[in-house]
Amino acid sequence: MSADICLVTPGHPSKNPRLVKEADALVEAGYEVTVVAGDYHPWGHNADEQYASREWSIERVPYGPMASSLRRGILSGRKRVAEALLRAIPTESELLKRRAIHWAVPELVQKTRSIYANLYIAHNLPALPAAVAAAQDRGAKVGFDAEDFHRGQYKNHERESLDAQLTMWVEEEYIPRCDYVTAAAPGIGEAYTEILDISQPATVLNVFPESQRMGHTSPEELNAEHPGRGVSLYWYSQTIGPDRGLETVVRAIGIAQRKADALPPVTLSLRGSWATGYEEELRTVAHEAELDDEQVRHLDRAAPDQLIERADQHDVGLALEQPNELLARDLCITNKILAYLLAGLPVIATDTDGQRYVHEQVPEAVALSPAGDPDAMADRILRWTRSEERSEAADAAEQAARERLNWSVEKRTFLSEVRSVLGQ
Structure with missing residues (x-):
C-alpha cells in the first residue's frame, strides 16, 4: 500500500483530534494520506467509524479488548516479560525496550513498514519506533508531533521507575532522528530543545476548525x-x-x-x-x-x-x-x-x-x-x-x-513544516 504521507498513532483517531485535523489538512492540501492506528477499545472503535467517509484511510492494529483472547494474552505476556528482563538485567537492548514501552509496538512497526510513503509522522511516543523504522526502510522523511512533554509527566521521585526510564529512552533515541518536530505549546518545544539539543520545534496550537x-x-x-x-x-x-x-x-x-x-x-x-x-x-x-x-x-x-x-x-x-x-x-x-x-x-x-x-x-x-x-x-x-x-x-x-486561534490559521504552520521537509 502506498501514500504520500502516513500518520502513526498507538491509539484511536477519535481520541486524538489533533491527528484527525492533520490528516484532514493534508488531504485538503492535495496529499494522499493513510493513518496507522491502534484499535483497543470498543468505544473508540465505534467512534472511529465517523471517519469512514473521509478521504484518508485507516489501517488498524488491534490489541487489548479488540484483539482475540489468544492475541491479547500473547501481547500482554510479551510486555510483562520484557519489563521483567529490563528490571533484572541491565541492558541496552532496543528489542526489549520496544516491547516494554507498549503492548503493540512490533505490530505498529510491521503495519507502518507495509505503507510506502514519503513522510511518516508519529503521534505519541510508542509511534516513534514505527515511523522511524519505516522511514529508514523507504529512505523517507519522518516527523514527530510533541503534544506533551512526556518525561515531564513523572514526579521527581518517579524518575527512576522503569516507565520513566523507557519514556526518556524513546525521547532520546528517536526524536533527534526526526527531520522535523512540532509542539503543541511553546514551552514543550523549548524543553525538548534544551534536553535533546534539537532545533526549536514549530508551535502548532491544538486549536479547532x-x-x-x-x-x-x-x-x-x-x-x-x-x-x-x-x-x-x-x-x-x-x-x-x-x-x-x-x-x-x-x-x-x-x-x-x-x-x-x-x-x-x-x-x-x-x-x-x-x-x-x-x-x-x-x-x-x-x-x-x-x-x-x-x-x-x-x-x-x-x-x-x-x-x-x-x-x-x-x-x-x-x-x-x-x-x-x-x-x-x-x-x-x-x-x-x-x-x-x-x-x-x-x-x-x-x-x-x-x-x-x-x-x-x-x-x-x-x-x-x-x-x-x-x-x-x-x-x-x-x-x-x-x-x-x-x-x-x-x-x-x-x-x-x-x-487567529482556529485551525484554518494554525494549520498553515503545520503544512509549512511538511512542505519544507519534503523539499516542496
Whole structure:
C-alpha cells in the first residue's frame, strides 16, 4: 500500500483530534494520506467509524479488548516479560525496550513498514519506533508531533521507575532522528530543545476548525446542555476524577455564594465518565460547601466533533490544569481552553505556564487563578457571573478564535513544516 504521507498513532483517531485535523489538512492540501492506528477499545472503535467517509484511510492494529483472547494474552505476556528482563538485567537492548514501552509496538512497526510513503509522522511516543523504522526502510522523511512533554509527566521521585526510564529512552533515541518536530505549546518545544539539543520545534496550537461550531448535534440535545437556570461552569474530559481541580471549583462556588447575596444560581456541569467512587467523593465536598445536589451536574461523553457546539450552550469554561509537581501539566496547552474560546466562552484557567500563554493572547477572555486556591477561584467566578462582563469576555473570545486561534490559521504552520521537509 502506498501514500504520500502516513500518520502513526498507538491509539484511536477519535481520541486524538489533533491527528484527525492533520490528516484532514493534508488531504485538503492535495496529499494522499493513510493513518496507522491502534484499535483497543470498543468505544473508540465505534467512534472511529465517523471517519469512514473521509478521504484518508485507516489501517488498524488491534490489541487489548479488540484483539482475540489468544492475541491479547500473547501481547500482554510479551510486555510483562520484557519489563521483567529490563528490571533484572541491565541492558541496552532496543528489542526489549520496544516491547516494554507498549503492548503493540512490533505490530505498529510491521503495519507502518507495509505503507510506502514519503513522510511518516508519529503521534505519541510508542509511534516513534514505527515511523522511524519505516522511514529508514523507504529512505523517507519522518516527523514527530510533541503534544506533551512526556518525561515531564513523572514526579521527581518517579524518575527512576522503569516507565520513566523507557519514556526518556524513546525521547532520546528517536526524536533527534526526526527531520522535523512540532509542539503543541511553546514551552514543550523549548524543553525538548534544551534536553535533546534539537532545533526549536514549530508551535502548532491544538486549536479547532471553525466548522465544528455548528451542525454536528441535534437541536434537542443542544437544548438539554444548559441546566436552564443561572450560570453553568463547564468542564469536560474522558474521565471525571480526582486531582483535576474539581474540588477547588466546588468549594469556590460555595465561597462565592456566601460572598454575594444576589448571586445567580451557579452549576458545575461535568462531561465524561465518573472514575470509580469519585462522584460520591465530589458530592460530599459539595455538601460541605453548602451546594444543592443539582449544582453538580453530570453530562454523558460526546463525539469529538460535537464538543465545541455543546460547550457553546454553557456560560463559562473551566481549564483546570494541575501541575502537582508535573512539568508536563505546567507546560501544556490542552484542547479545553482553546475549545472554550472557539465556542465563545469566557474561561477560568489555572495559572500554569501554558495557560498563561493563552491568557497573554486573550487577556479579556481568560481569567487566571492559582491552582488549589478556592478563594481566588471564587473571585473569578463572581467576575464572570456579572452578565455585562461575561458578555464582553465572550465577544473577545469569539474575536480571538475567529482571527487567529482556529485551525484554518494554525494549520498553515503545520503544512509549512511538511512542505519544507519534503523539499516542496
